[in-house]
Amino acid sequence: MLCHDCHLVIPEPEDGSEAICPRCCARVHMRKPNSMTYTWALVITSFIFLFPANLLPIMRVDYLGSQDYSTIMDGIIYFFKEGSYGIGIVILTASVLVPVFKIAGIILILLSIHFRWESWLRHKTMMFRFIEFIGRWSMLDIFVIALLTVLVNFGFFSTISAASAATYFCCVVISTMLAASTFDTRLIWDACIPSDQDQEVQS
């Protein structure tokens, strides 16, 4: 085992308990500890938050005294109705498809590890890399709202403010990103290790 901090090679503890580098006191482990657990927990969290984020209104528009709430889908539908398909697609992708894709992808990978599916391992790795890459774009909606909130602030005439779903949407994005970062890609490939070895690794 190699200490990631001071690169001291230390033997793997036999009993599978957590090892600490005798030289620099860093935690030393073969795989990220509890990676699966963390990822699962975060993915589940983001999955739960996905619903309020999409069902509750994300933006409140006050226009001449009348309030108007709109959910993410309302906005997308609005853009499509207006004929701005490009923007509609971008928002649809960034706000709906990407989080769903991320959650679905991570869950798929987790399940494949769990059930030790050996096929498509390389594709899964590539997919995970893509998920990590795309994670940084999923805040697009929040940025749009933040910008609008600042730009459209004309008191009585017209005001835009974030509504409750924005929080949940943030939670979704944050938890998916965390999930992606806590996941250890090597686990995917552990599926190829023979069962005994795997046992060893797992323990």
Add this chain to the structure above:
Amino acid sequence: MPASLLIRTKRYKVEMETPVKKKKRGISPIWILPAVALVIGAWLLYKGIVQRPITVIVHFHSAEGITAGKTKVMYKGLPIGYVKEISVDKGMDSVSVILAMSPKTKEGLVTDVKFWIVRPEITAGRISGLETLLSGSYIAVLPGISKIPCREFQGLDAPPPVPENAPGLHIKLRTDALNSIQRGSLIYYRDVNVGSVQDYVMENGGGIIIDAYIEPEYKNLVKPGSRFWNASGITLSGGLSGIKFHMESLSTLVSGGISFYTPETLDHQLPAENGHVFKLYKDYDAAKYGIKVLLKMETGEDMVEGLTKVIYRGLEVGRIKKVRINDNDKKYKVTAELLIDPAAERILRKGTKFWVIRPRVGLGGIQNIGALVSGPYITFVPGEGPPCFEFKVQGSHSKEILKSGTFYRLATSDLSSLEPGAPILFKHVRVGEIASYRLNPDNSVDIVFIIYDQYVRLINRKCVFWNYSGMNMEVTPSKVEINTGSLRSIMTGGVAFDFPRKLYGKKLKPVKQGYRFKLFNSFDDAVKHVPGLKPGVTFVKLVSKGPVSIRDGSPVFYKNVEIGQITQVNLDGKHDRIVVTAFLKNRFLKLINNSTRFYVTSGVNVKGSIRTGLEVQSAPLASIMMGAVSFMNPESKTAGKSGKNRGRIKRNQTFKLYKSLKDALAADYVPVTIHFPDAQDLAVNSKIKHHGIDIGYVQKVSLEKNMKTFLVKALVEKDAAGLFTTGAMVWVVKPEISIRGIKNLGTVVTGPYINVQRGPGSRTTDITGLASPPLIQKTLRGLDIVVEADTLGSLRRGCPVYYRRVRIGTITGYRLAPDARGVWIYLNIEDRFTPLIRKNTHFWNASGIRVDAGLFSGIDVKTETVEAIIAGGIALATPEGDEMGPVVSGGHHFRLYDQPEDKWLKWKPAISLKGQDHRGYPANMAHRPHGFGR
């Protein structure tokens, strides 16, 4: 692989440390995150379920303005739901609006909940739902009171009325016409909104019943006796006496409204009950409360329902409400229904008399001018007796005299415009009024007037009354001053009185009631009879034979200062003279004595001649406009002759009034008669001059009886009368224009005048004038000599006489010698130069240019002065030493040579002149004018 590396690896392997072991904990804390997410999610889910909107279907006739997903359901300004979906009902006659209502409304959604759509509504009478212009229409809800839940409703087209059982007061108003009242029109009490119109229905009888709702807190304001009126719109009424502009609040103007008030007398009543029916009056005035009184009258002329007022002592106490024909009575065909203010109730007695006051416009003035504007009104005098509510209108009635006082009488021949009620004024203070008048059997008029108690002390036997027109306009060029009494006194006239000022402050004997005074026509008339009314002035009479351009009020000026005024211009008893009465202020009286001459000033006086220029003298503008009288005192030597003339003048002394200043000045001129063979452009006012000085003027020019000669009557100054002697020469001076110059140019402008030249003989006033100026004119001074010439040549009267080219004299005339062998030319040598003329003096004709030209001598040009070249002249030379001879006397004859001998020109006699001017000026210049012109 090198061995060393292997060894090193080995060494490390050997030395590889064992990691510190850490115990593995149980469940990872990361699971808190999904747990929290779950909790939040669950909570959101719960909330979503619990707060799930209640779906309600409302059927509307029209879903205009409603948008699915947007339109809200509002209750008291708060959104309690929104429109979820809109669909057309099966029958296509209505729409179903599916509402998502807030779960809080669950209990409230009962059978009688009312829904209606609030849209912006702008009609002529009403603006409502203005807020929906921006926010869009919304659906309003009125909660019900039922307990049965319901999810399907019938929407209303208009806001529902307040339910009958809602707290507050529900009343009904009956009216004939709805006017601009509509559902939602507000009800005001003292301009405070206390309720609204809920609904209205047509009655069977054609009337309209309005359902009105009064808010609970104002419920007690409505009494059974309250009066409601339609407060919509603007009421504008009035006239000269003022304009009344009545407008309820602006909102009632737009949406209509109802106001009400409770008469004070009915304020104690209990509040009205629900369902009480009130009458809705047309307007505020109609709603007024009063006691009904029937008034029978002969004619309903000018009686306007609702407008004609009942006025008692200037206060409105009621109005005519209705006028109708009454067939029962033969004389009183019209019955008017009056509404009298309850406060005036106790006035309504059997003895009370009513009559109508109408404006009267006539030549005599306008009476009751207020009524002219506000229309005739009804007034009354309270009487005694039991209460009564039916009266008959009396005919004309003298105005009631409201103040107590003492009655007196005025005797006059003519009532003029005086009417009962006209004021009696003392220094413009109303101290009484005319009560009545009566025609006496002898056709004179007796006026009875009353002097109010507090002024009775002013009345004494010396009081003078005159008819006072009320307006006194004084126009002077510097200002226009109008003094008026009150408008009323202008219109109705009046009587003013005063008494002599010296009696002011003295204890005066009062006059007993009923004393008869004389009424004068005007103040001036009164002043004439009682001069003491105008203190500090003295009256004089001015008598003129001819017409004068002055009139009453013309000023009397002295040096343009007004010192008095003309009060009257009249013909005297024989109608041939004009008698002008004027007063003069006493402080100027010393300017006037018995010899003072008054004359009429003619505004502008233009004097002028070529020499003196034009002089325009203007009297004060006032005298130009109205004419004026001025006066002058003749020279003191005239007045001084008799000392008594200097004394103060008497009152009403008579003076002669001259037509002009000239006439006044000429008052002591002496008349002279001159006979001229030719009138020669003479005219009245042509001047008579002696040596250039005016001594008189022509008064009259006429043809004499012989039809050949003219008679000129002239006036000359007394002092100058001595000039007119039997030998005096009188001729007319006219402008003469000839090659030798223009003579008497001045007369072109001033006209010809008569020149008088003194002559011998005794004084006379009848003299014959010369047809032309005399050839030889007498001069005042100098030496007159004669030169004898063969021909006159170019010599004429006025030509100069030169000595050494210095002018020393003038040719004054010429004539043929008595034997016709030559011409006698008369010269006048100026006084100073007379020593130059000696017995042996030689004279020669200096006219023209003498040119001697010879082959060897060249050209020799000899002239006297240029003047002499043109006009001709005579030059002279006197020999030196003893040759000159003695000084000649006047009338000496000399010979006039054609040209001088050379030796004459060389003579240089030393002769001392008379009164030589040593200052070096040519002394003859000063006298030069004497040499010209005549």
